[in-house]
Amino acid sequence: MIPAAFEYYRPTDMAGVIALLKEHGDDARVIAGGHSLIPMMKLRMAEVPHLIDLQAIEGLNGISIAGGTVKIGAMITQHEIINSAELEKAAPIMKEAALQIADPQVRYMGTIGGNVANGDPGNDMPGLMQCLNAQFHLVGSDGDRVVDARDFYEAAYMTDREDDEVLIAVSFAAPIGGFAYEKQKRKIGDYATAAAAVQISKEGGKVGAASIAMTNLSDTPIWSEAAGAALIGTACDEASVKAAVTAMLSDIDPTEDNRGPVAFKRHAAGIVLGRAIARAWSRA
Amino acid sequence: MSNKMHVKLNVNGEDHEFLAEPRELLIYALREKLNITGPHVGCETSHCGACTVTMNGKSVKSCTVFVAQANGAEVTTIEGLGNPDALHVLQENFKEHHGLQCGFCTPGMITRAAKLLEENPNPTEADVRFGIAGNICRCTGYQNIVKSILSAASEMNAAKEAAQ
Ligand SMILES: Cc1cc2nc3c(=O)[nH]c(=O)nc-3n(C[C@H](O)[C@H](O)[C@H](O)COP(=O)(O)OP(=O)(O)OC[C@H]3O[C@@H](n4cnc5c(N)ncnc54)[C@H](O)[C@@H]3O)c2cc1C
Ligand code: FES
Ligand code: FES
Numbered sequence: 301m302i303p304a305a306f307e308y309y310r311p312t313d314m315a316g317v318i319a320l321l322k323e324h325g326d327d328a329r330v331i332a333g334g335h336s337l338i339p340m341m342k343l344r345m346a347e348v349p350h351l352i353d354l355q356a357i358e359g360l361n362g363i364s365i366a367g368g369t370v371k372i373g374a375m376i377t378q379h380e381i382i383n384s385a386e387l388e389k390a391a392p393i394m395k396e397a398a399l400q401i402a403d404p405q406v407r408y409m410g411t412i413g414g415n416v417a418n419g420d421p422g423n424d425m426p427g428l429m430q431c432l433n434a435q436f437h438l439v440g441s442d443g444d445r446v447v448d449a450r451d452f453y454e455a456a457y458m459t460d461r462e463d464d465e466v467l468i469a470v471s472f473a474a475p476i477g478g479f480a481y482e483k484q485k486r487k488i489g490d491y492a493t494a495a496a497a498v499q500i501s502k503e504g505g506k507v508g509a510a511s512i513a514m515t516n517l518s519d520t521p522i523w524s525e526a527a528g529a530a531l532i533g534t535a536c537d538e539a540s541v542k543a544a545v546t547a548m549l550s551d552i553d554p555t556e557d558n559r560g561p562v563a564f565k566r567h568a569a570g571i572v573l574g575r576a577i578a579r580a581w582s583r584a
Numbered sequence: 585m586s587n588k589m590h591v592k593l594n595v596n597g598e599d600h601e602f603l604a605e606p607r608e609l610l611i612y613a614l615r616e617k618l619n620i621t622g623p624h625v626g627c628e629t630s631h632c633g634a635c636t637v638t639m640n641g642k643s644v645k646s647c648t649v650f651v652a653q654a655n656g657a658e659v660t661t662i663e664g665l666g667n668p669d670a671l672h673v674l675q676e677n678f679k680e681h682h683g684l685q686c687g688f689c690t691p692g693m694i695t696r697a698a699k700l701l702e703e704n705p706n707p708t709e710a711d712v713r714f715g716i717a718g719n720i721c722r723c724t725g726y727q728n729i730v731k732s733i734l735s736a737a738s739e740m741n742a743a744k745e746a747a748q
Contacts, residue, residue, distance in 0.1 A: 305605060334648065379642070403633075404718045405645045
C-alpha cells in the first residue's frame, strides 16, 4: 500500500502553513498525527500532492484552563488528553471519551485538531464537542474566525473549514454536573456502532440542564436538542429517559454498513443513550 | 515525481542518514534501508501492532508514519531493548512464561510493553490488557503474554528496590 508521491513541507510558523495552503489550493493538506490521513492516502482514497506537516508549529500544543474556559491546542493528542490531570478535573468527559478511541499507539499520534477537522462521522470528538457546545478556532489567509462545533459539520468529510484554513484550537466552558461518554463498538480500536455524549446538571433533585450528542449515526455528528429538552425539569426517571431516547431517534439517520442494518443501529443508539444518561445522572 | 529527501534518524542510539521518498513508510525505511528487521509488517493497515516502535517517546505503528514525518526522530526498536547475549527483562520473561508461539507479534508486543511499564511500573492485569490492546497475537490467546509482562514488572521493581 504505497500512497501517491507528494512534496513534503515542515514549516515552523503558521504564516508558512497558510502561504503553502494558499499557493497550492486543494492540492495541499495539513497533516497532524496522520492516523486518519495516512490510511486514506495508502488506500489512494486521498491524494495530497503537497503535504504540510504541523509538527514544528509552536503554540498548538497547550491545554489551558482559565476563568472557567478550557482551551485545547489542535496538536494535543488523545494520549495527552488522557494524561492531563488538570483537564480531567475541569472536563472529565474528555478523558472518558479519549480512552474509548482506537488503541494506545493510535492515541499517542491522533490529535484533537485532526479528529475534529477530519469530518469522518466515525470520529468521536466531534459529537463530544457538540455536547460541550465547543468553539473551533480557525486561522486562514482572510484572518481568524471562530465557529461553533454545532454549526461546523455539513456532511461526511465536509465541514465549514475553508481549504486554506487551519484549526488551531478548540475551547469550551468547563462543564458542570454529571457526564458520560458511552460507546458501542465491535472491538477495541473500532469506530462506534453508536456512541452518546451526555452532560447533565442537577438542580433541586431535578435535571437543570442536559446536552446530548450522538456519534456515527448520521453523516455528521448529531446534537439532539430535543433529547436534552426531554430531560429538563424531570427526575430523570424511566419515562423521561424513554422520551429523550425517542426524541434522539427522530434526529438520527443511520445507514446500513458493515456495522449492521439500520434497525440494529437505532436499537444500539437507544441502548447507549439510556446507559449514558443513567451514568451521567448518577454523577450529577 | 521521485523527489528523494535527506533523512536523519537516530535508531537505537545510532545515527543514520539516507535518501528516501517522503512517502516511504517508517517500517520500510527501518527494514529495507537500515536492515533493522525486528519490527514486522503484519497488516500494513494500522491494526495489528507488529510494526510497533518507540518514536520520540511514543509507541507508534511504524506502518502509519511517513519517513518524512520521522525525519530527525529518535527511534527504538526491539533490537535496542536487548540482544541474544543480554536479553531485556521482558524478553527473559516472555521466554520463561511462554509469552510467544510463532513470535511474529513479539517484537511489537515487547516494544509496546516496555513503554507501558515505563509509564506505569505497577500495572494491574487490566492495565496490561488495555495497554497492549493495539497489538494483536494470533497464537497465544494473550494469557501468557499478560503473565510475562506482569512478571517482568515485578522483576523490574524488585531490581529497582534492591538498587536503593
Ligand atoms: C486503527 C485506528 C482506529 C481508530 N479508531 C478511532 C476511533 O475509535 N475513534 C476516533 O475518533 N478516531 C479513531 N481513529 C482515528 C484517529 O483518532 C485519528 O488520529 C484522528 O481521527 C485524526 O487525527 P490525526 O491527528 O491523526 O489527523 P490527520 O490524519 O493528520 O488528519 C486528518 C484530517 O484532518 C485534517 N487536519 C488535521 N489537523 C488539522 C488542523 N489542525 N486544521 C485543519 N485540518 C486538520 C487533515 O488535513 C486531514 O484531512 C482511529 C485510527 C486508526 C488508525
Ligand atoms: S503492520 Fe503496522 S499495525 Fe499492522
Ligand atoms: S506468537 Fe504468533 S502472533 Fe503472537
